[in-house]
Amino acid sequence: TEVFEISTQIIFNKIFSCQGRLKRKKLLIFFCCKRRRFLRRDLFLAEGFLFPHSDGWADRYDVTDGYQREAVGGITIKLQSPDVKWFDDYYLKLRPETNLRNPWFQEFWQHRFQCRLEGFAQENSKYNKTCNSSLTLRTHHVQDSKMGFVINAIYSMAYGLHNMQMSLCPGYAGLCDAMKPIDGRKLLDSLMKTNFTGVSGDMILFDENGDSPGRYEIMNFKEMGKDYFDYINVGSWDNGELKMDDDEVWAKKSHIIRSVCSEPCEKGQIKVIRKGEVSCCWTCTPCKENEYVFDEYTCKACQLGSWPTDDLTGCDLIPVQYLRWGDPEPIAAVVFACLGLLATLFVTAIFIIYRDTPVVKSSSRELCYIILAGICLGYLCTFCLIAKPKQIYCYLQRIGIGLSPAMSYSALVTKTNRIARILAGSKKKICTKKPRFMSACAQLVIAFILICIQLGIIVALFIMEPPDIMHDYPSIREVYLICNTTNLGVVTPLGYNGLLILSCTFYAFKTRNVPANFNEAKYIAFTMYTTCIIWLAFVPIYFGSNYKIITMCFSVSLSATVALGCMFVPKVYIILAKPERNVRSAFTTSTVVRMHVGDGKSSSAASRSSSLVNLWKRRGSSGETLRYKDRRLAQHKSEIECFTPKGSMGNGGRATMSMQSWPSRTQRWQGLGTPPPPPSSSYPLPHSERTRNTAGIHNSLASRSTKSLFSLWVNFLFPSDCTVISHLFTLSRGTVCVSE
Secondary structure, three states: OOOOOOOOHHHHHHHHHHHHOOOOOOEOOEOOOOHHHOOOHHHHOOOOOEOEEOOOOOOOOOOOOOOHHHHOOOEEEEEOOOOOHHHHHHHOOOOOOOOOOOOOHHHHHHHHHOOEOOOOOOOOOOOOOEOOOOOOOOOOOOOOOOHHHHHHHHHHHHHHHHHHHHHHOOOOOOOOHHHOOOOHHHHHHHHHOOOEEOOOOOEEOOOOOOOOOOEEEEEEEEEEEOOEEEEEEEEEEEOOEEEEOHHHHOOOHHHOOOOOOOOOOOOOEEEEEOOOOOOOOEEEEEOOOOEEEEEOOEEEEOOOOEEEOOOOOOEEEOOOEOOOOOOHHHHHHHHHHHHHHHHHHHHHHHHHHOOOOHHHHOOOHHHHHHHHHHHHHHHHHHHHHHOOOOHHHHHHHHHHHHHHHHHHHHHHHHHHHHHHHHHHHHOOOOOOOOOOOOOHHHHHHHHHHHHHHHHHHHHHHHHHOOOOEEEEOOOOOOOEEEEOOOHHHHHHHHHHHHHHHHHHHHHHHHOOOOOHHHOHHHHHHHHHHHHHHHHHHHHHHHHHOOOHHHHHHHHHHHHHHHHHHHHHHHHHHHHHHOHHHOOHHHHOOOOOOEEEEEOOOOHHHHHOOOOOEEEEEEEEOOOOOEEEOOEEEOOOEEEEEEEEOOOOOOOOEEEEEEHHHOOOOOHHHOOOOOOOOOOOOOOOOOHHHHOOOOOOOOOOOOOHHHHHHHHHHHHHHOOOOOOOOEEEEEOOOOEEEEEO
16 A cells, blocks of 8 residues: 555554454555654554554664654664774864864754854844854764665766776866767766775675665664663575574564464465465466476476476476386286197197198198197297397397297188088089199198298388387386387288188188098187187277286287197097097998989989988998909998989889998899909008998899899999099989999
């Protein structure tokens, strides 16, 4: 509140009453000329207020006379100006009769002593008392605190004029024409450049605003004893530096007065100046979690990867985290991978040792080795994933994660595709030629082509995104050291592996009902169903959590374990625990051969039947050998049931031929034409031809047509080639198709 010199006492009272309502404001500063305004007893006795005063009060006793008790505790400011001793020596010796050079000294003397100087030119008749010779200036003399400033001001003007004369009138005594008249601007420039040692020993100079350095003494009016009061020096202000003796000011700690608009902010808080308030009134606002106190009004966020210090005055780097071998999750993943790796090596050793047994040969052992290599590589991926990230490990991670499933599922796709094609050929009613790419060499080539596609994808990603290490920030307070694999680097190889998995699953589902000798298909189907579940669970967990590495470790290891357990454990069980089942007869193809007979006119009628002719079903061994066209037939107990459509045997018929009623080798061929010549050599029939065993052909056929038909069937039943045979013959009355 601004108070003018003409303000009434009512205005002062109003100001005091307003200040009393402010509970936290205990400090009132006055810049007044009349002491009666603020040295009122009823106001100063108000509890809890402190009254600092300007340099107008300073250490003057005339201000506190009669109000000492009310003024106790007052803080005043005094310009720093030591007493000028030599001036007192000069001043106290002055007399009116001797100091004639000063025309105002006589007037000053009369005013000082309230008397008149008789006989002097400056005699003042208003004073009745006559000055006598006993009067002296030493009476009640106290040097004014600003005396040094007055003397320094006079010296400043003298030095300024001297510098101006030296500049404008070089080598000239007194004023030259250049200084007549005096130019105030030039004199001001000279004064601004003046510097000299003042009467108190301080350097006198002026800044760009014409001000000399501020020097103040801080005084405290205190009660020194009973009814004795005095000023004491409790601090200073020198050129912007404050020094304060708080112990001297607050001698009684219980009387310390706190005058604040706002309390100081606590650690981690900044001042927010309230709108419309002065700068000493603020609201303390805490900084955010990742911010530190930059200054008392500003919070500043730490850079990513750093965190505020405990005292919230700066930021420290956050320790970088990565998976360590001693953590619980890596220990579990490594133990699981080691057990799986040992199991894989054990299965591989069993397959190598028993590589010539039927159970190994029937399961495409070359493709099995590729699958086992992929499983082994999958377990090894765990070690590359958990190791502290380095560039070489980043390369190995990408190769292992993409290649290990590709090796296993490429071989599985090739195997299931082969089974599906064999099954599709066996269901055809119309004969087809032998399926292509069924050999072991062709299967390996197909598998390697599928694997090379994945390798090409991995190499392309290496070129697009070279592997390296980087810092990952899942949250503002966490820093992880990881490989710089982007979503593209993860999704693309896994997408190709997913395509292989879907293909395997499709073929596995398609071949789920194959004959018992292809029972490996059901294990493959179960493997693929389980793998699909694992990878469907893997995708949301991997992309939705921060545990990507552990998730990848367990997903790859679980997929490898499922393939190992479902596909290879049953075979190892047969090899080691059930050797009686590890025989060729348990893994041969089906012995059922169907022959369809019909003509163009009756083909539609024949197609309505499931088969036109069922030649035989193997029932057992008869111990007798049959030779035909230099080939030896194994002796079996078998029978052949022949069905013919209408037109070939009248209205159709059935003939059953049993080996048990076969009288002799010569009689076996009666009615079929000339018996075959004696064999020149003999050799065992191949597996595919053993399924066409003709032992047990009955010598009594229903008609000549049936005999001719059977003769034709015997002639083409044993060709020199074939794994899967499909032949087409034309008869006078129909068409014969034999397929396996």
